[in-house]
Amino acid sequence: MTLKSLLLGTSLATLCATPLLAADDDLLVFDYSGFEDPAFHQTYLEKNGDSPSFAFFGEEDEALQKLVSGFKADVSHVCAGSVSKWIEADILEPWDTSKITHYADLDANLTGESVTTDAAYFIPTDFGSTAIAYNTDEVPAEDVASLQVFQNPKYQGRLTIPDNVDDAYALAYLATGVTDWTTATQEQFEAASAWLRAVHPYLRTYWIDPGELSQLMATGEVLVSWAWNETLPTMVEESFPIGFQREAAEGSSLWLCGYVNLKDGPGDEEKAYDFLNAFLDPSTTEPLLDAGWGQSNKPALDALGEEALVAAGLGPIAAPVLAQLPMPIALREQQSEEFEKIKAGF
Structure with a gap:
């Protein structure tokens, strides 16, 4: 969402x-x-x-x-x-x-x-869609061909993902091979959590709102982000060299x-x-x-x-899509609790 x-x-x-x-x-x-x-x-x-x-x-x-x-x-x-x-x-x-x-x-x-x-x-x-927004002047397209860019040492400290449990786990499930979180198993949840925990040290911050994200990218503090599609037209309008990769090998989210x-x-x-x-x-x-x-x-x-x-970043794509549909309540509560721990460094 x-x-x-x-x-x-x-x-x-x-x-x-x-x-x-x-x-x-x-x-x-x-x-x-x-x-x-x-x-x-x-x-x-x-x-x-x-x-x-x-x-x-x-x-x-x-x-x-x-x-x-x-x-x-x-x-x-x-x-x-x-x-x-x-x-x-x-x-x-x-x-x-x-x-x-x-x-x-x-x-x-x-x-x-x-x-x-x-x-x-x-x-x-x-x-809307959530995918990889990146600075095309600083980041070659091949570097964002996979969601594993969020664990690329080349960009350590210049990466960000949303401070939002649904968007974070959509990224993590995709990165670990899951495209339908409504049927995610405990093992898949744990794998996604482990992936997010591994990403945490590479992040500059968890962005909260699109205005903050635009500022982080405009100043060069952040080069690669997991972002909502609205970032694309907003930064194009500001003549920023923005790319929006929805067709990473593992896919993107809706x-x-x-x-x-x-x-x-x-x-x-x-x-x-x-x-x-x-x-x-x-x-x-x-x-x-x-x-x-x-x-x-x-x-x-x-x-x-x-x-x-x-x-607007909403056109048709030829890549997997994880739709952020309703999930079992127990799983969402698990994700919320685990995401808070991950953000706190645990």
């Missing part, structure tokens, strides 16, 4: 019990900072005369704890890797797909049974996020559908792509053309 920017580690990472951006009092959306952009819900504005109210979070486990503790909102953004845990927490109710205007247009590659389950608790809305319908939300249920429909509307497709995110409305996204997708 920053989403985004996804999983932003800014001052907004502190969860708020009250809306940070108040507008329509009939709908409160719990979201990542950046997704309140009116360009992402134009048809909601046209129908209701104002944007929804928004409250923000920076990390999904914290968001879940806030909701479990009694914070009330109507709709929340969440990435696929966390869906099982949120369902288990009994804070969701299924969407009525007959009320979702573009439900039939959702990309079938993003709506497998492992994402939607029998009941549509999670509607995929946005996605993250997927969407919206869930929170149980006992205090707002207007019909406006929740208005918001979701606005996010999936073709009028939202180009603004999302401009921000670095793909939209799950396949006909609308395809209409922008392959060139636009390639420029």
Whole structure:
């Protein structure tokens, strides 16, 4: 799954019990900072005369704890890797797909049974890729032909990966030969963990948000990063010599996020559908792509053309892809605990 920017580690990472951006009092959306952009819900504005109210979070486990503790909102953004845990927490109710205007247009590659389950608790809305971003002036293409570049002594101290458990383990599973983490065994988890632990001494830092990563690369402190695709158009716009290698021998990752319908939300249920429909509307497709995110409305996204997708780091590739789909809750908790140990040097 920053989403985004996804999983932003800014001052907004502190969860708020009250809306940070108040507008329509009939709908409160719990979201990542950046997704309140009116360009992402134009048809909601046209129908209701104002944007929804928004409250923000920076990390999904914290968001879940806030909701479990009694914070009330109507709709929340969440990435696929966390869906099982949120369902288990009994804070969701299924969407009525007959009320979702573009439900039939959702990309079938993003709506497998492992994402939607029998009941549509999670509607995929946005996605992106995670791959190797690198300085093309300093790093030859052959050096990033494999994910093992993250253990290349040549770049020790000038490498970085996200401070995000899902992205880190997506990298580690790929690097150790796993392309489907939903069926990962204990042995495969341990191998991925060992790989991350071996990478740790080579890293300059674990980057938190895309702005930080861009700065690290722009100053030359970092030459190679495991990065979200939005880094590519952002740094191209800044005339930085950026490469985005999605076709390393072991592959790259695809993250997927969407919206869930929170149980006992205090707002207007019909406006929740208005918001979701606005996010999936073709009028939202180009603004999302401009921000670095793909939209799950396949006909609308395809209409922008392959060139636009390639420029955003979302074009078709001929390499393995690990989709960051929901995984067993016990495995995700293991990964979270182990990743904290690894970052601390243990």
